Amino acid sequence: MAAQFEIRCTHPDAKYARQAADYAFRVADQLEQKLSRFIENSDISRINHLSAGEHAIVSYETMQCLRLARFMHAETGGAFDVATGKGLESLDLVPGEFLVCAHANGVHLDMGAIGKGYAVDRMAEVLEDWEVEQALISAGYSSVLSLEPPSGSEDWPLTISMPGKGANATLANVAGRQRALGASGIRKPDHILDPRTGKPVRLRQAAWVSAPRRVLADIGRPAEVGSSPAAVADALSTAFMIVPPVEIKKYCCRHPGLEAWILQPHLIHFVNR
Amino acid sequence: MPTKTIDRRDFIKTTAAAGLALGAGSRDAGARASNELRVALIGAGNQGLVLVESCQKIPNIRITALCDIWAEYQQKYVSNRLSTYGHTHNTYIDYEEMLDNEKDRLDAVIVATPDFWHAAHAIACLKAGLHVYCEKEMATNPEDARRIVRAARESGKLLQVGHQRRSNPRYLFCYQKLLREAMLLGRITTANGQWNRSRQDLRTMPARYAMSPETLEKYGYRSMQQFLNWRWYRGLGGGPIVDLGSHQIDIFNWFVGARPSSIVASGGTDYYNRETHEWYDNVMALFEYPTPGGTVRAFYQTLTTNNFGGYYEVFLGDQGSLEISESGARAKVYRDIANAPDWGSWVKQGLLLAPEEEPEPQPQAQLDVRESVAPPSYALPIQLLKPYHQPHLENFFDAIRGKAKLTCPGEVGFETAVTVLKVNEAVEANRPVLFKPQDFEL
Numbered sequence: 137m138a139a140q141f142e143i144r145c146t147h148p149d150a151k152y153a154r155q156a157a158d159y160a161f162r163v164a165d166q167l168e169q170k171l172s173r174f175i176e177n178s179d180i181s182r183i184n185h186l187s188a189g190e191h192a193i194v195s196y197e198t199m200q201c202l203r204l205a206r207f208m209h210a211e212t213g214g215a216f217d218v219a220t221g222k223g224l225e226s227l228d229l230v231p232g233e234f235l236v237c238a239h240a241n242g243v244h245l246d247m248g249a250i251g252k253g254y255a256v257d258r259m260a261e262v263l264e265d266w267e268v269e270q271a272l273i274s275a276g277y278s279s280v281l282s283l284e285p286p287s288g289s290e291d292w293p294l295t296i297s298m299p300g301k302g303a304n305a306t307l308a309n310v311a312g313r314q315r316a317l318g319a320s321g322i323r324k325p326d327h328i329l330d331p332r333t334g335k336p337v338r339l340r341q342a343a344w345v346s347a348p349r350r351v352l353a354d355i356g357r358p359a360e361v362g363s364s365p366a367a368v369a370d371a372l373s374t375a376f377m378i379v380p381p382v383e384i385k386k387y388c389c390r391h392p393g394l395e396a397w398i399l400q401p402h403l404i405h406f407v408n409r
Numbered sequence: 410m411p412t413k414t415i416d417r418r419d420f421i422k423t424t425a426a427a428g429l430a431l432g433a434g435s436r437d438a439g440a441r442a443s444n445e446l447r448v449a450l451i452g453a454g455n456q457g458l459v460l461v462e463s464c465q466k467i468p469n470i471r472i473t474a475l476c477d478i479w480a481e482y483q484q485k486y487v488s489n490r491l492s493t494y495g496h497t498h499n500t501y502i503d504y505e506e507m508l509d510n511e512k513d514r515l516d517a518v519i520v521a522t523p524d525f526w527h528a529a530h531a532i533a534c535l536k537a538g539l540h541v542y543c544e545k546e547m548a549t550n551p552e553d554a555r556r557i558v559r560a561a562r563e564s565g566k567l568l569q570v571g572h573q574r575r576s577n578p579r580y581l582f583c584y585q586k587l588l589r590e591a592m593l594l595g596r597i598t599t600a601n602g603q604w605n606r607s608r609q610d611l612r613t614m615p616a617r618y619a620m621s622p623e624t625l626e627k628y629g630y631r632s633m634q635q636f637l638n639w640r641w642y643r644g645l646g647g648g649p650i651v652d653l654g655s656h657q658i659d660i661f662n663w664f665v666g667a668r669p670s671s672i673v674a675s676g677g678t679d680y681y682n683r684e685t686h687e688w689y690d691n692v693m694a695l696f697e698y699p700t701p702g703g704t705v706r707a708f709y710q711t712l713t714t715n716n717f718g719g720y721y722e723v724f725l726g727d728q729g730s731l732e733i734s735e736s737g738a739r740a741k742v743y744r745d746i747a748n749a750p751d752w753g754s755w756v757k758q759g760l761l762l763a764p765e766e767e768p769e770p771q772p773q774a775q776l777d778v779r780e781s782v783a784p785p786s787y788a789l790p791i792q793l794l795k796p797y798h799q800p801h802l803e804n805f806f807d808a809i810r811g812k813a814k815l816t817c818p819g820e821v822g823f824e825t826a827v828t829v830l831k832v833n834e835a836v837e838a839n840r841p842v843l844f845k846p847q848d849f850e851l
């Protein structure tokens with residue numbers, strides 16, 4: 137977590153829209169308190185302190201997020217792993233009791249690659265509840281959800297670019313409207329580990345995922361934790377740093393509307409319209 | 410005893426209550442664990458939800474009743490959350506109705522309503538024979554706070570005031586081990602603390618969640634706007650100095666181990682609109698504490714236009730300084746290298762974590778010349794692995810079970826309330842204000 141959240145929105149009453157955004161930011165803060173591994177008493181820190189045989193009671197949101205994370209782990213053949221190979225299997229989740237039980241020592245969860253998206257989804261719910269529907273939400277620019285575009289526009293214009301280069305190194309344009317995007321990369325060196333080898337990912341520079349909200353929500357549906365499209369995009373973009381291109385291609389074929397890009401070092405674009 | 414005629418309304422209410430009680434009794438009689446406590450919540454706002462989230466993590470606590478006047482929004486939200494957590498409960502708009510129906514099946518009540526309601530709610534619960542966890546600030550004036558403590562004494566029930574740092578293992582460790590036993594700071598002469606926040610708009614909500622004007626008026630609010638922003642209004646809250654300062658000025662009183670004798674304070678509504686921000690948007694206050702070891706002066710500041718530095722408390726003595734904050738990232742002791750003895754033995758005893766060592770010079774050298782570094786700082790061997798309010802609630806529940814002593818009983822909360830509420834008086838007076846002994850009398 138520890139991301140900077142940003143909301144852009146249009147609304148006839150700017151003050152009201154600002155209040156809605158404030159409310160959404162408060163929701164993100166509350167999630168951060170539960171999901172950040174950097175906060176000593178967060179749910180995730182408490183899980184990371186468990187020894188074999190111990191359990192922790194976590195809050196509703198943490199359990200939802202863990203269930204989605206576990207589902208995405210299976211969905212991506214283990215490529216997406218909030219425990220980076222260190223113990224997701226050794227945790228038992230008991231959803232009804234909000235219990236997380238550890239069967240081994242040394243679990244280390246980092247919800248960064250799904251929690252940001254999860255927070256963005258919850259922020260979108262706040263904005264929609266407030267009827268501030270023309271909005272674009274971002275967590276650290278890597279987890280982005282576009283709702284309706286500003287009046288008179290078709291969409292929120294978005295780009296993906298060469299990492300670190302920005303404006304004049306655009307790789308693709310994306311029309312943001314009821315669409316979630318996730319991005320991963322290695323500008324911060326060696327922070328993505330291949331859970332299957334434990335080694336840092338170095339070959340692929342970046343991966344992006346983009347799809348309509350409903351396509352991503354459908355992918356996450358079997359997790360039974362409600363709709364969380366940005367969280368799914370977030371998790372897929374991390375997985376696509378690792379998954380071989382042929383697998384990404386197959387995955388996109390199975391999910392019409394889902395697009396992905398990887399940079400290794402040339403750009404490969406996957407799409408099945 | 411006055412006789413009471415039973416009218417139809419009363420009659421229906423009592424029979425309904427009896428029916429409920431029977432149903433609940435027969436359903437749960439077998440299930441109720443021997444040390445299970447049944448708790449009601451009055452005030453399911455932001456803090457009410459935080460306390461629910463903490464209670465969910467404590468074994469053998471059942472929240473069985475929920476009261477909040479905002480049926481359209483907060484009550485619904487928190488009620489859903491309770492159901493999700495498996496707490497079967499009844500919901501109420503009015504606290505008196507809740508007490509009438511539920512008191513025989515309850516052990517305790519958590520009061521997390523706006524400050525000006527605390528006295529009515531806490532006293533009614535105590536009179537109903539229930540233990541009370543009452544959020545800070547106890548009241549908006551010392552007299553109401555005094556009445557709550559008296560009601561607790563008369564009822565013989567427990568009253569815990571919501572200054573949760575009093576149960577925080579890190580604060581307890583600093584107080585008991587570092588300040589009292591090891592006297593690490595030497596003679597404490599000074600304290601300072603702050604809670605600075607960024608500029609913020611007044612709270613608002615989508616119109617469809619508004620309460621009816623009748624309900625608002627019945628419970629003492631002029632408008633939705635005032636209801637949502639009660640902290641800023643005289644008679645409803647006490648402004649940031651009471652809302653935020655209360656937590657930390659409580660620590661001044663506790664760690665210094667004395668009551669203040671006087672306050673000099675300055676503040677005002679300098680940034681926001683005085684119509685909507687009746688209380689001061691910034692306050693700076695200086696407290697003087699007479700202690701057996703000499704005078705201690707403490708400075709406190711709260712801003713609502715810039716969050717620089719966040720929130721923390723610092724205690725300074727002639728041998729070292731302690732910096733502490735509820736947020737765990739900020740807890741350190743600094744040794745005054747000119748005056749403090751070596752702290753190596755405290756490190757060996759496990760009271761402090763070893764500071765980062767500066768490398769020793771080569772054996773043949775007297776000195777290694779280098780950039781000067783900060784004086785040694787020692788981290789604490791204590792972690793809080795629970796939500797911030799959980800230990801304080803646990804202390805309350807354990808005290809009900811006779812297994813603990815309250816860390817913030819009414820008497821302590823009262824002294825803090827008297828201290829904190831005096832700051833607004835001192836700002837208003839614009840001159841030093843002295844505490845009289847009777848201010849602290851119950």
Ligand SMILES: NC(=O)c1ccc[n+]([C@@H]2O[C@H](COP(=O)([O-])OP(=O)(O)OC[C@H]3O[C@@H](n4cnc5c(N)ncnc54)[C@H](O)[C@@H]3O)[C@@H](O)[C@H]2O)c1
Pocket residue numbers: 451452453454455456457476477478479483484502504521522523524526544545546571572573628636637652
């Ligand atoms: N200990 C802490 O860290 C901490 C933190 C925040 C707030 N607090 C304290 O908790 C209390 C509540 O603060 P908050 O931030 O949750 O405020 P809030 O405005 O979010 O919530 C107050 C709730 O009380 C309800 N309410 C108001 N009047 C009522 C009445 N007469 N009967 C029943 N319900 C009523 C409101 O509908 C609302 O849901 C305050 O005393 C505050 O100082 C303590």
